Amino acid sequence: MQNSKIIQRDLSVLWHPCTQMKDHETLPLIPIRRGEGVWLEDFDGKRYIDAISSWWVNLFGHANPRINAAVRDQLETLEHVILAGFSHEPVIQLSERLINITPPDLTHCFYADNGSAGIEVALKMSFHYWRNQGLPQKTKFVTLQDSYHGETLGTLAVGDVALYKETYAPLLMQSLVAPSPAGCYADPGETYEDYARRQFESMAALLEKQGDEIAAVIVEPLVQCAGGMRMYHPIYLTLLRQACDQYNVHLIADEMAVGFGRTGTMFACEQANITPDFLCLSKGLTGGYLPMAVVLTSNKIYQAFYDDYTTLKAFLHSHSYTGNPLACRAALATLDIFEQDNVIENNRKLAHVMDEATRPLQDHPHIGEVRQQGMILAMEMVKDKKKRQGYPWQERRGLQVYQYALKKGALLRPLGNVIYLMPPYVITPEQIRQLVEIAQAGIDTI
Template sequence: MNRPIQHNADLAARDLSVVWHPCTQMKDHESLPMIPIRRGEGIWLEDFEGNRYMDAISSWWVNLFGHCNPHINAALTEQLNTLEHTLLAGFTHPAAIELAEKLVSVTPPGLDRCFFADNGSSAIEVALKMSFHYWLNQGEPGRTKFITLENSYHGETLGALAVGNVELYRDTYGPLLMETIRVPSPDCFLREQGESCADYSRRAFSHMENALEKHAGVVCAVIVEPLVQCAGSMRMYDPVYLSLLREACDRHNVHLIADEIAVGFGRTGTLFACEQAGISPDFMCLSKGLTGGYLPLSTVLTRDVVYQAFYDDYEKLSAFLHSHSYTGNALACRAALATLEIFSGQDVIGQNHELARYMANATAHFQEHPNVAEVRQTGMILAIELVKDRKTREPYAWQERRGLKVYRHGLECGVLLRPLGNVVYFMPPYVISKDEIDTLARVAWEGILKAVTD
């Protein structure tokens, strides 16, 4: 049967009549085009009129090895013909078992148990509840607080929002959120002129040390995004902060939760960001790149000592209380296994180091632009901070939406750049070529020139 030819305008109109999109002021689409996507291949997305868009942000940081990756496609096809899903309460299946085994083997030492959830926010909820419930089972019900970093983001369910510190969210949903203990971020953008990132991160740790000394007896855990606060304008800090934090959490008998949802799976130059500090957290939250950008899945890895605190006779009512209907979905687990197979079969990390160096060189000249305060990079994440005045670092007013102008220019040139406010960033799939990086840098440069002169 022949299907009718579909056009961008028709699909956009249908969409806008029924769909409410995430992180979007829908009124913007009175002037901003909605782009229906027909297919994807590699780092490219294609609309219904043949226009192609380089996916420079990995479709919100999830895609690692390109759209419609042949290896992941084949694995999913095989799984689809075997088992699509079964409940994970009282039942199990090979994909979930193999994935848990693989994750235990590749994550930092001591993370021996794997609890599956559906998405990044859910993983954060699991880790928060698990830490609290651990202390409850240990006879310490007074531990109810979490220490978080300013400028952090951990998701948008209520628990995840509570331990995040994006002011817009807190201003809006504050009455619904539990109270947390916030300490200044080790964000190296704030360092003094001539001060190294390591020295600043070390100096900033005094705030965390003071908070732990003061509140350790009522704190369940400290939660951080290792090395990069992604939604917080891609602000970055040195691994020394994580080393100091691990030691302090041990000394004060407080859990450490590492939110590697955005920074895991090779984004920062190592498979997991915590590796650069040589530490193992008590809980590691993973999602996004876990399935290569194919299907929603997350996991919380934790230590066996935490698992044992819940392991008891039913009558004790000490079991962990959390579930999702699609926990450990077979298709998602198989996509994750196929993703990890690519890591084990190729020198992905080594290739990423080369691509990261090329991105740095391709954007080196951005450093001299009078409206660029900083070009910062950690592995395959590169960010360009636009400001009104380079010398004073005076920011543009957020109402001017300078980043939106870069986004519009990118779409006109076939590049998907979705800045975070006035921060333009690159977080491409790992299959990007050097020629494509050159194109990305050129379009971003042109977009920045337009954004700061209009």
């Protein structure tokens, strides 16, 4: 039994993320020896379908030969170099290609080490822009109910996860919170679009009242992922872009999780036909290989920092591994696959399979809603469907489904009582149906 030895070694030295470590007294840790495609294999040879893309990062499967080859080739040339005062071909080429495929008028790329750091860049850049423009009073940020943008202090401050906000409240700047447009909150018979329009009225009133002191609004376009995979209609983004322009406020689009084909288009903002002032990308950027984030912004914002050194207008932010060549090559190989393999169209076919496979669950007495946006599908478990009454969080129903799924060879890590699928794009229709069967059986078991 190889697993038990690895687990013993792990628990003696490691503190795992997003984990109450005492759980592992009864909940076995799963040590992974290798990955291939959608599969993860432990040290005892048991395999698991990675239904959540290893925290939403993996796009084209584990140990993808084409991405492997690109990273291997780069290793022989340049592993890393400081990006202050120096440059290299992979980061230039990646920036050119990102500017070419993202919404129009995004002209410059600023790199960071991970998703949270990327959001910090956008927040600081927005604030600093207004300071350079002689508007230092614009210091506030607006976020949405149920939002999540990361776990550094700045990103926690613009999130709306109650546990985090309550725990770290004394350390956080105050942000403004607008009601969520997520359609799961709509009245019976009300469409997602109607609800989004109705909820936008609160955002519009907030911007009208406090626009003079607001630097930016930050949103996760179309899907509030860590907030429970809550989804909303793109009309909200269209209206928000118009209002931000009207009240002279930046729009930050956090596409860390929803970018690179997850929602049915390459970037979620495309479905509202908008360009944000800051587009933040990470996770799938490198195909799930290496940590890297990028913030794309406009020439207008870039020019607000472009001046003689003595004006002290330069943007103040840096990371040691900014624009790492290995990560850039992984990202370039990922973009090659998008270009060469008709990925977006194939994803739409897979999304249709996900929809068909879960239709019977829409009438399940303990599933309040099955919701889907492209390659993201969520099933929210409830105690009482008619009353929309959820299970008490203390019962940890999602965890029970997670444990059941592991026994059946699937990684279905829940978000509270929400069971979701966000698989690598190399998954097959048969594997999707298998995951849905496992999820349903797990829900029925508890």
